[in-house]
Amino acid sequence: MFFIAFQKRKNKLLLKSFKDQQRFEDALFKSKIEIQEQTLKNVSWELHDNIGQLLSTAVMQINMLNTNLDPELANSIQDVRSLVGDSLQEIRNLSKTLNNEVIQNIGLKESIQVELTRFEKLNFLKTKFSVTGDKTDLHPKDEIIVYRIIQEFFSNTIKYSQASSLEIKIEYQIKNLIISIKDDGIGFSKKNAKAGSGLLNMASRSDLINAKFEYETAPGEGVSLRLTYPFKSNNEDIKNNELG
Structure with missing residues (x-):
């Protein structure tokens, strides 16, 4: 009887230890997810606010240059402007897919569509x-x-x-x-x-x-x-x- 009682107590302690370990691992994983989401959100802000603003400024400066050039050179500058403009749009689309607040605002379907449209534009898939x-x-x-x-x-x-x-x-x-x-x-x-x-x-x-x-x-x-x-x-x- 003493052995059976001891074995039951041992099993109970082992089960409690396993559940505690499982709870710890779940909490750890949730913390990692939260850290990842915050990191992605920060990257999204950097892309949208900093890099996006720099590209916007570049587009404005190219537009100013374009008014003082001969037609042939102006066409070349226009091609550069289009490339910078496309890059700006890609940056904005990418920032949307990284920011969880944007995903919650526009919904799951629309978020997926943004990602798929980006793949199509870049000729990935x-x-x-x-x-x-x-x-x-x-x-x-x-x-x-x-x-x-x-x-x-x-x-x-x-x-x-x-x-x-x-x-x-x-x-x-x-x-x-x-x-x-x-x-x-x-x-x-x-x-x-x-x-x-x-x-x-x-x-x-x-x-x-x-x-x-x-x-x-x-x-x-x-x-x-x-x-x-x-x-x-x-x-x-x-x-x-x-x-x-």
């Missing part, structure tokens, strides 16, 4: 985007995390996949939000997937919002992702707001 079902609002903090998961997939596609096209589908169901993304790149073997490939980061972010994260890939077959996000009840939203 041909994209296809569709949304079905009646829109249901996500918890604001969860919406940011969902978008960052999608961005991580986009980043991996640009960096590693050698893909020429990218397709994303959003489906609003009664209880879930289903997001499916697929590229037509070179794919990879799951056995050889590296920890730094972004997969662990996407999976960890998914766990943070209780979403189901699934992906399929094989050499020569591209990569596909399916994210299932369960809509929260009003009580859960209130609880999340209190915790946040």
